Amino acid sequence: MFRMLVINPGSTSTKIAVFDDLNPVFVDTLRHSSEELAPYKTIFEQYEFRKSVILNALKEKDVPVESLNAVVGRGGLLKSIEGGTYAVNETMLEDLKVGVQGQHASNLGGVIAYEIAKSINAPSFIVDPVVVDEMDEIARFSGMPEITRKSIFHALNQKAVAKRFAKEKGVKYEDINLVVAHLGGGISVGAHRKGRVVDVNNALDGEGPFSPERTGSLPVGDLVKMCYSGKYTLEEIKKKITGKGGVMAYFGTNDARDLDRMMKEGNKEAELVYKAMAYQVAKEIGMCATVLKGEVDAIILTGGLAYGKDFVEWIKERVSFISEVVVYPGEDEMLALAEGALRVLNGEEAAKEYK
Ligand SMILES: Nc1ncnc2c1ncn2[C@@H]1O[C@H](COP(=O)(O)OP(=O)(O)OP(=O)(O)O)[C@@H](O)[C@H]1O
Ligand SMILES: CCCC(=O)O
Incomplete structure (x- = not known):
């Protein structure tokens, strides 16, 4: 059995869940008021605040960080990549921090997952981020050579x-x-x-x-x-x-x-x-x-x-x-994130490398 923490940051909330394999231990939405977020000029500046809110929630739910086998986050406006589960690495962290394709709350998912996992020597992942790009070449033309169509979606x-x-x-x-x-x-x-x-x-x-x-x-x-x-x-x-x-x-x-x-x-x-x-x-x-x-x-x-x-x-x-x-x-992004991480933990799939 693998225990996973799932982190899905949105513009006004951070959804978190803990799964034992695919069984939810708890799912929670941690809401952030506009006053709480007001001091931060960029999404990345919210990092410490959101991480501490997540760690407090784990404490309240009596889930020790040490009991986690992996942490998985929703990622972010990275460089365009094909779908799948990716291990968080240094290159990804850098790109999430600067927001290579822009600012989006989910840029924090991979970063927070990495930091929490690192503290317990566990792996961290992101799954099917919004920049998944599997578009055919023919679909990329806009009609203006300076502008190429981009794949940014759910x-x-x-x-x-x-x-x-x-x-x-x-x-x-x-x-x-x-x-x-x-x-x-x-x-x-x-x-x-x-x-x-x-x-x-x-x-x-x-x-x-x-x-x-x-x-x-x-x-x-x-x-x-x-x-x-x-x-x-x-x-x-x-x-x-x-x-x-x-x-x-x-x-x-x-x-x-x-x-x-x-x-x-x-x-x-x-x-x-x-x-x-x-x-x-x-x-x-x-x-x-x-x-x-x-x-x-x-x-x-x-x-x-x-x-x-x-x-x-x-x-x-x-x-x-x-x-x-x-x-x-509706959507079940939390379960989808857990499923993506579990496929790698179970050895059904290898984690992809972000370059
Ligand atoms: N019963 C309902 N009938 C009609 N619309 C609904 C109903 N329940 C929710 N919605 C609408 O769905 C929209 C929100 O959808 P959803 O929760 O999927 O979006 P989100 O997670 O905030 O954003 P995104 O899906 O773009 O990441 C809102 O406009 C909401 O009013
Ligand atoms: C475009 C994908 C995610 C969002 O709606 O913000």
């Missing part, structure tokens, strides 16, 4: 639900084609061809459908005019795209349940925006089906928005002609 949950579907069907993930739509605060839709995500929208930085708090793709000419209007700083524009875009920009909330409530109270504009988000998701799924040349074994809908019955129906009515649609609402 790789951990997309891969986890894809493998879950394969297991339930008694087939191998590497033998099937899937379109997976992660419908959360950000939305990513990936074309999975025989175990590789060969095309996907950059869910963090202005590609794909709009989402509860992101714009997704924008009419580029109008965006350029806005950038040169003199009204906004670079930081303000970036925030309008990621964080304050999408549903947040239309209605001042990133909670789709508010949209649902407004719609049920008769607000026609809320209904239209909610339906427009589903419409854009369906279009993106259709695009991925063409990437897979129509050979789609299933379309999987996952993430928090997949709890929304109407939202799921609006997508289904546009894409059901392509293939079966399977819905796995």
